[in-house]
Amino acid sequence: MxxxxxxxxxxxxxxxxxxxxxxxxxxxPRINAARVRPFVWSVLLLRSAVRIEEIVSSISPHAHPDDLRSWEQEEATLNHTVRATLDEMVQQNILRVGREGLYVLSNTPEASRRAISVTSTVNGQLPDHMLAEMGRTHFELNS
Known part of the structure; x- marks a missing residue:
């Protein structure tokens, strides 16, 4: 049954x-870092870099109205949460801050482990530059 x-x-x-x-x-549902991360990773796995505005734009249609409101001069809750999530990923050495507001996937062991874990969880594909770097490293070690 x-x-x-x-x-x-x-x-x-x-x-x-x-x-x-x-x-x-x-x-x-109300927005929090755990709800933001999947949107961040979807863009990172596609092109290895993301802007705050891209994540806010992709979450906005699904966000609670209160998360979209900004009170007086304050940043909207959604923008603040996305920024805080990306900054947390920078502190964890997963991302680095690039030019023009880009958050770029780092070339650190922690970033590689996390990217591989996320990719295998969603049955996706690693970004092309990571695949090329892994191939180059493997060739250097075994030649």
């Missing part, structure tokens, strides 16, 4: 209201 929680007629509102008046899932 299979219990099916979601069928073709369900939408996000139906999923949220499955337990009667108790809202189980938010249709647009």
């Amino acid at each position: 299979t219990i099916e929680l979601i069928d073709e007629s369900d939408d996000l509102n139906a999923i949220g209201g499955m337990i009667g008046s108790l809202t189980l899932f938010e249709v647009t």
